[in-house]
Amino acid sequence: MNFDDLIQGFPDLTTTGLAQGSIYALVALGYTLVYGVLRLINFAHSEVFMFGTFAALWTWGIMGYDSNSTRPDLGTALLLILVSLVVASLFSGGVAMAVEAVAYRPLRKRNAPPLVFLISAIGASFVLAELMGAFTERRQQGIPGLLPGEPLFSAGGWTVYPLQLMTFVVALAVMFGLDWFVAKTRFGRGIRAVAQDADTAALMGVNKGRVIALVFLLGGLLAGVAAVFYSMKQGNTRFNVGFLIGLKAFSAAVLGGIGNLRGALVGGLLLGLVESYGAALFGSNWTNVIAFVVLLVLLMFRPTGLLGESLGRARA
Amino acid sequence: MTTETVKKQRWKLNLRDRFQDLPKPARIAAMVVFVVLLYLLPTKAFYENLGFPIPVGSGYLPFYTTGSDMAGVLFQCGYYILLALGLNVVLGYAGLLDLGFFGFFAVGAYTVALLTSPESKLITEYNWLESPWPWLVTVPIAIALAMLSGVLLGWPTLRLRGDYLAIVTLGFAEIIRIVAKNQDWILNGDRGIPSVGHPPGTWPDGEAIFDLEFTPYYWLVLTVIIAVIFLIRNLANSRVGRAWVAIREDEDAAELMGVPTFKFKLWAFAIGAAIGGLSGSLWAGQANFVNSNTFSLENSILVLAAVLLGGAGSIGGAILGGFIVIYLPEWLRSVGDVFGWPTQVEIAGIHIDVSPTSLRFVIFGALLIVVMIYRPQGLWPNRRRAAELKDRQKEVAPVE
Numbered sequence: 001m002n003f004d005d006l007i008q009g010f011p012d013l014t015t016t017g018l019a020q021g022s023i024y025a026l027v028a029l030g031y032t033l034v035y036g037v038l039r040l041i042n043f044a045h046s047e048v049f050m051f052g053t054f055a056a057l058w059t060w061g062i063m064g065y066d067s068n069s070t071r072p073d074l075g076t077a078l079l080l081i082l083v084s085l086v087v088a089s090l091f092s093g094g095v096a097m098a099v100e101a102v103a104y105r106p107l108r109k110r111n112a113p114p115l116v117f118l119i120s121a122i123g124a125s126f127v128l129a130e131l132m133g134a135f136t137e138r139r140q141q142g143i144p145g146l147l148p149g150e151p152l153f154s155a156g157g158w159t160v161y162p163l164q165l166m167t168f169v170v171a172l173a174v175m176f177g178l179d180w181f182v183a184k185t186r187f188g189r190g191i192r193a194v195a196q197d198a199d200t201a202a203l204m205g206v207n208k209g210r211v212i213a214l215v216f217l218l219g220g221l222l223a224g225v226a227a228v229f230y231s232m233k234q235g236n237t238r239f240n241v242g243f244l245i246g247l248k249a250f251s252a253a254v255l256g257g258i259g260n261l262r263g264a265l266v267g268g269l270l271l272g273l274v275e276s277y278g279a280a281l282f283g284s285n286w287t288n289v290i291a292f293v294v295l296l297v298l299l300m301f302r303p304t305g306l307l308g309e310s311l312g313r314a315r316a
Numbered sequence: 317m318t319t320e321t322v323k324k325q326r327w328k329l330n331l332r333d334r335f336q337d338l339p340k341p342a343r344i345a346a347m348v349v350f351v352v353l354l355y356l357l358p359t360k361a362f363y364e365n366l367g368f369p370i371p372v373g374s375g376y377l378p379f380y381t382t383g384s385d386m387a388g389v390l391f392q393c394g395y396y397i398l399l400a401l402g403l404n405v406v407l408g409y410a411g412l413l414d415l416g417f418f419g420f421f422a423v424g425a426y427t428v429a430l431l432t433s434p435e436s437k438l439i440t441e442y443n444w445l446e447s448p449w450p451w452l453v454t455v456p457i458a459i460a461l462a463m464l465s466g467v468l469l470g471w472p473t474l475r476l477r478g479d480y481l482a483i484v485t486l487g488f489a490e491i492i493r494i495v496a497k498n499q500d501w502i503l504n505g506d507r508g509i510p511s512v513g514h515p516p517g518t519w520p521d522g523e524a525i526f527d528l529e530f531t532p533y534y535w536l537v538l539t540v541i542i543a544v545i546f547l548i549r550n551l552a553n554s555r556v557g558r559a560w561v562a563i564r565e566d567e568d569a570a571e572l573m574g575v576p577t578f579k580f581k582l583w584a585f586a587i588g589a590a591i592g593g594l595s596g597s598l599w600a601g602q603a604n605f606v607n608s609n610t611f612s613l614e615n616s617i618l619v620l621a622a623v624l625l626g627g628a629g630s631i632g633g634a635i636l637g638g639f640i641v642i643y644l645p646e647w648l649r650s651v652g653d654v655f656g657w658p659t660q661v662e663i664a665g666i667h668i669d670v671s672p673t674s675l676r677f678v679i680f681g682a683l684l685i686v687v688m689i690y691r692p693q694g695l696w697p698n699r700r701r702a703a704e705l706k707d708r709q710k711e712v713a714p715v716e
Binding site: 113 | 407413472473475476480482483484486487488490491494495497498613614617620621624625628666668669670674675677678680681682683684685688689692705
C-alpha cells in the first residue's frame with residue numbers, strides 16, 4: 001500500500017486513467033450494443049478491435065509514416081489521425097459485419113441456444129487472430145509517434161498531454177453521437193425495438209436482420225476509433241493485443257450494466273480510473289487483479305451492474 | 317399412422333443403436349479391445365502396422381504426430397479430456413457457464429508443486445514441512461483444495477444469472493493466474509516451483525517408471541480417465557444427476573418441484589472443480605516445473621470449446637472434444653510436409669506463412685464455427701440434450 005504515490009500522483013493518475021478508460025468505454029460499447037440486442041457475448045469483438053490497430057498502422061504506412069519516421073508537424077499529424085480514424089473504423093466495421101454474417105447469422109436462422117453462439121464466436125476469434133498472426137509473422141509492429149509528446153498545458157499539478165485530451169474528447173463525442181443515434185433516429189428506434197422484443201419488432205415491420213447487421217457495424221466502427229487511440233498510446237501492436245483489451249472492455253460493460261450504452265461509458269471510465277489508482281496503490285503488476293476484484297465485488301452487491309438497465313428499456 | 321413400433325432394418329440404425337443391440341458379452345469384449353487399443357496408442361509400431369499406404373521416406377505415419385512426440389500429445393489430450401469431463405459436469409449437466417475452469421487446474425497443480433518440491437518455500441523458508449511429501453499423498457489434498465475453491469467461488473456467485481456467472485468465473489481464473497505470477501511469498505512468481513515430485517513406481521530393473529518418458533504418464537492418465545468416467549456415469553444416473561438435468565432444463569420448475577437447486581448447483585461446481593484439480597495434479601506430476609505461464613485464459617476457452625464441440629452433457633462428447641482440441645492442431649503440424657502443402661505464399665510482396673503449423677488454429681476456429689452451424693448439439697451429443705435443442709429449433713419460425 002503506497003498512499004503517498006496515490007496522493008502525489010493523483011492528477012496524473014486521473015488523466016491517464018480517464019484516457020485509458022475512454023478506450024475501454026469505446027470497445028465496451030461494442031459488447032453492450034450486441035448484448036443488448038442479441039443477448040450474446042460477442043467474443044470476437046476483441047479481434048475486431050485488433051484489426052483496427054493494424055488498419056491504422058497500414059494507413060500511416062501507406063501515407064509514409066512508420067515507426068522510424070520523425071514526428072510530423074501538428075497539421076499533418078491531425079490529418080493522419082483523421083484519415084486513420086476513418087479507415088480503421090470502416091475496416092473494423094467491415095470485419096464485425098463479416099463475423100456476423102459468417103459466424104452468427106446462420107445460427108440465428110436455426111434459432112441456436114446462446115452457448116452455441118458463444119462457441120461460434122470463440123471460433124471466429126481464433127480464426128481472425130491467427131490469420132493476422134500468420135500474416136504479420138506474429139511479430140510486434142511499431143507505431144509512429146504522431147502527436148507531440150510534450151504536455152499540452154499544466155495548471156496546479158494537473159498536466160494534460162495532447163493524446164490524452166484528444167482520446168477523451170473524441171471518445172465522449174463519439175459516445176454522445178451514438179446516444180443520439182440510438183435515441184433519435186429511425187435506425188436507433190429499430191435497434192431499441194429489436195432489443196426489447198425481436199419477434200414483435202419484426203411483426204411491426206422492423207427489418208431484424210438489417211438492424212442486427214447495423215449493430216455489429218456500429219460496434220466495429222467504435223472499436224476502430226478505440227484502436228487508433230490505443231495504437232498511438234501503446235506505440236506498438238501485435239496479433240494478440242485484442243484479448244486483454246477485450247476482456248477489460250467486457251468487464252467495463254458488465255460493470256456499468258451490460259446492454260446499457262451509458263453504463264458502458266461509466267463502466268469504462270470507472271475501470272480506467274480504478275486501474276490507474278490501484279496501480280499506484282498496489283504496484284502496476286496488480287492492475288488486472290484490481291480490475292477484476294472490483295468487478296466481482298460489485299457484481300455481488302449489484303448483479304446488474306452500476307446503471308443496470310437494458311438497451312431496450314433505455315428512455316424512449 | 318400406426319402406433320405399433322416398426323422394427324427398423326439393421327442398416328438404418330445409427331451406430332449407437334447398433335452397438336446397444338449387440339449381446340452384452342460382445343459389448344464388453346468390444347470395449348475391452350477398444351481400451352487395449354487406447355493403451356497401445358503411443359507406440360510407434362502401432363502406426364507402422366496400420367496398413368495405410370505411406371509415402372516412402374517421408375517419415376510420415378498416419379495419425380502419428382511427427383511434428384511432436386506422440387506420447388506427449390496423448391498425455392496432453394489426456395489431461396484435457398479430464399478437464400473436459402469436469403467442465404461437462406458443470407456445463408453439460410447443470411448448465412452453468414464456467415469460463416474460468418482452468419483456475420481449478422491451477423489450484424491442483426500448485427498444491428502438488430508446493431507439497432512435493434524440495435525447493436518449495438513451505439520447506440525452505442517457512443519450515444511448515446520437514447521434507448517434501450510423496451506425489452501420491454498430495455493428490456487427494458489437491459483434489460480437496462480444488463473442490464474447496466469451487467465451493468468458495470460458487471457460494472456467492474451461483475446466485476448470479478448465466479452470463480454474469482461467466483464473467484465472474486473468468487475473473488476468478490485470471491485472478492488466480494495473476495496472483496500466482498506476482499506474489500513471492502509462496503508461489504515464487506514467474507520463477508515458479510522446480511523439481512516437482514513424480515508419481516511413484518519403478519520398473520523391475522530399478523529405473524523409475526515416471527521420469528522423462530511420456531508413455532507411462534499417458535497410461536496413468538488413461539487409467540484415471542476410465543475411473544472418472546465410471547464415477548460420473550453413476551453420478552449422472554443417480555438422484556443428483558436427475559436434479560442437474562432438471563435444473564438445466566428449467567431452474568424455476570425444478571425449484572418448485574422441490575429440488576434444492578442451489579445445493580445441487582454447488583455440488584456440480586465442487587465435483588467439476590475436483591476433477592479439474594485432479595487433472596492439474598496429474599499434469600504437475602509430469603511437468604516437473606510449475607509457473608503461472610501455463611494457466612493463461614486461452615486454456616479455459618479451449619476446454620470450453622472441447623465440451624461444446626463434443627456435445628455438452630455427454631461423456632463421450634467431452635472425451636472426443638478434449639481429444640480433438642489438442643490432437644488436431646498437433647496433427648496438422650506434421651501433415652503439411654506429406655501432402656505437399658506450400659509453406660509460404662506471396663501476396664503483394666509479403667510472404668505469408670501458410671504452413672499447417674502456423675494456420676492450425678485458423679483451421680480449428682473455422683471447424684468450431686462449421687460444427688456449431690451444422691451440428692449445434694456437438695459431434696457426439698447427449699440424446700436428451702439434442703432433443704431439447706431440436707425442440708427449440710421447431711419453436712420459432714425464423715423471420716428473415
